[in-house]
Amino acid sequence: MELRQLRTFLIIANLGSFVQASVHLGYTQSTVTTQIKNLENFLGIKLFDRLGHKIHLTAEGRLFKTYAEQIIQLANESKEAVQLSEPPRGTLLLGTGESISTYKLPRLLHAYRQDYPQVELVLKFMNCTKIQDSIRNNELDCAILINQKVEDSDLTVRSLSTEIMFLIASPNHPLAGKNILPLDLSKHCIILTEPGCAYRATMEKILADAAILPRSTMEVNSIESIKQLVMLGLGISMLPRFTVEKELSSNQLIALNHQLPLPQYRTQLVYHKDKWLSPSLQAFVQTVDKLFPQCLGG
Numbered sequence: 699m700e701l702r703q704l705r706t707f708l709i710i711a712n713l714g715s716f717v718q719a720s721v722h723l724g725y726t727q728s729t730v731t732t733q734i735k736n737l738e739n740f741l742g743i744k745l746f747d748r749l750g751h752k753i754h755l756t757a758e759g760r761l762f763k764t765y766a767e768q769i770i771q772l773a774n775e776s777k778e779a780v781q782l783s784e785p786p787r788g789t790l791l792l793g794t795g796e797s798i799s800t801y802k803l804p805r806l807l808h809a810y811r812q813d814y815p816q817v818e819l820v821l822k823f824m825n826c827t828k829i830q831d832s833i834r835n836n837e838l839d840c841a842i843l844i845n846q847k848v849e850d851s852d853l854t855v856r857s858l859s860t861e862i863m864f865l866i867a868s869p870n871h872p873l874a875g876k877n878i879l880p881l882d883l884s885k886h887c888i889i890l891t892e893p894g895c896a897y898r899a900t901m902e903k904i905l906a907d908a909a910i911l912p913r914s915t916m917e918v919n920s921i922e923s924i925k926q927l928v929m930l931g932l933g934i935s936m937l938p939r940f941t942v943e944k945e946l947s948s949n950q951l952i953a954l955n956h957q958l959p960l961p962q963y964r965t966q967l968v969y970h971k972d973k974w975l976s977p978s979l980q981a982f983v984q985t986v987d988k989l990f991p992q993c994l995g996g
Contacts, residue, residue, distance in 0.1 A: 699737060699740050699741075701769075701770065701773055702733065703733045703734070703736060703737040704737075704766045704769055704770055705723075705770060706719065706723060706725075706730055706733045706734065706737075707733075707734060707737060707745065707762075707763075707766055708763065708766055708767065708770065709722055709723060710730070710734065710746070710753070711755055711759070711763050714752070714753060714754075715753065716730055716731060716734075716753065734746070741758075741762065743756070743758040743759075743762070744756050744758065744759070745758065745759035745762065746759060767836065771836065774788075775974045775976065785814065785816055785977075786814045786816065786817050786976075786977035786978040786980075786981045787816040787817055787977075787978065788817060788818070788976065788978050789817070789818045789819075789820060789978075790817050790818070790819050790820065790839050790840075790978045790979060790982055791820050791822060791837070791838045791839045791840075792819065792820065792821050792822070792838065792839065792840060792841065792842070792982070793821075793822050793823075793824055793828075793829040793832055793833070793838040793840070793841035793842075793843070794821060794822075794823065794829075794841060794842050794843065795823065795824070795825065795826065795829075795843060795844065795895070796823060796919075796920065796921055797844065797921050797937070797938060797940075797941050798842055798843065798844060798965065799821060799823060800921065800922075800941075801940050801941055802842075802940065802965065803842065805989075806985065806986065806989055806990065807819065807821075809985060809989055810981070810982060810985045813981070813985065814978065814981050817978045817981070822838060825892060825893075825894035825895045825896075826843050826844075826845045826894065826895065826896045827894040828894060829841045829843050829968070830848070830850065830853065830968070833853065833968060833969060833970050833973075834852065834853075834970065836970070836973075839969065839973070839976075839978075839979050839982075840967060840968060840969035840973075840979060840982065840983075841967070841968045841969070842858070842965065842966070842967055842968075842986070843896075843965070843966055843968060844861055844896065844938060844963050844964070844965050844966075845896040845963060845964070845966065846896065846961045846962065846963060846964070847962075847964055847966075848966055848968055851971075852970065852971055852972075853968050853969070853970060853971060854968070854969050854970070854971045854973075855966050855967070855968050856966065856967040856968075856983075856986070856987075857964050857965075857966050858964070858965045858966060858967060858986065858990050859964065859965045859990070860962060860963070860964055861938045861939065861940065861963040861964060861965060862938070862939040862963075863897075863900075863936055863937070863938055863939070863960045863961075863963055864936070864937060864938070864939050864942060864946075864953040864954075865878070865934060865935075865936050865953065865954040865956050865958065865960075866925075866928055866934065866935055866936070866937060866942055866951045866952065866953060866954065867928060867931075867934045867951070867952055867954050868928060868929055868930070868931040868951065868952070869949060869950075869951075869952050870931060871886075871931055871934065871952075871954075872886070873886065873934065873954055874952055874954070875955075876954075876955065877955045877956065877957060878954055878955065878956035878957065878958065879956075879957050879958075880904055880905070880907075880908035880910060880957075880958060881908065881910060883904075883905065883908075883910060883912050883934075884910040884911060884912055884913065885912075885913055886912060886913055886933065886934060887912060887913055887914045887915065887916060887932060887933030887934070888901060888905075888912040888914075888915050888916075888933060888934060888935065889915070889916045889918055889924050889927055889928060889932070889933040889934065889935040890902075890915055890916065890917050890918070890935070891917075891918065891919065891921075891924070892917060892918075892919040893917075896963070897936055897937065900936065900960065900961060901936055904958055904959065904960075907959075914933075916932070916933060921937065921941050924937065925937070925941075925942060925945060925951065928951060929945065929950050929951060934954065936960070938963065939953075967983065967986050969983075
């Protein structure tokens with residue numbers, strides 16, 4: 699069994715095609731087929747079922763895929779481990795959300811790129827639920843997210859800052875100047891973020907706990923779009939203070955007075971507790987520790 703066979707197997711499993719895998723790897727299709735045949739002979743199992751023009755992992759193939767991923771990961775880590783004297787290089791996969799990436803990360807990422815130019819930094823935008831699942835599946839090296847305190851036993855979490863959440867509206871909204879109770883939300887449109895986002899989960903819990911339904915809701919997956927809709931008086935929404943400071947100072951938006959049980963949110967750096975800290979990941983953690991408060995107002 700060779701590492702190149704495992705890499706070929708994983709590419710095929712992820713792409714679902716021998717042809718696409720051969721193009722991706724720069725091999726002839728016969729080379730790809732031979733590698734898989736040799737791997738299957740070594741293991742004594744069949745890795746793929748070929749049904750018409752489509753291929754699917756067999757049950758044994760799905761089980762073997764987990765081990766193949768671990769072997770390749772360990773091989774990559776061992777290579778990096780003996781090159782610790784070299785500047786960090788390779789790829790760092792960072793998960794984050796739109797609000798953080800827009801308002802909090804640019805200066806941090808700029809500093810990291812200047813200090814470690816040989817690291818390819820890849821940002822993957824997703825909601826909090828997806829981020830944590832991706833870390834567990836080793837699809838991300840780490841993440842910076844906003845949520846209530848993450849306390850999962852399989853994750854390492856570093857709290858970076860506390861975030862104040864505002865219920866925002868247009869200055870001309872009927873709720874402006876009132877002390878809002880949960881029941882007041884039933885008379886108005888609530889603008890929500892996409893499913894899986896912590897902000898949306900909070901608003902839905904408040905409504906569910908109070909056993910009320912808003913007059914209507916809108917689902918919007920862009921913070922900037924939400925602010926524009928709120929400024930036009932189309933509804934109210936809940937967003938972190940740092941995303942609306944400019945609009946509040948110019949009186950385009952207001953923060954409503956309320957008696958809603960908003961939880962405490964935190965910006966947090968998260969990675970798997972069993973994750974090997976490669977030089978590039980170590981350097982990123984150190985950059986966050988060093989620069990987050992002064993660069994980002996944490």
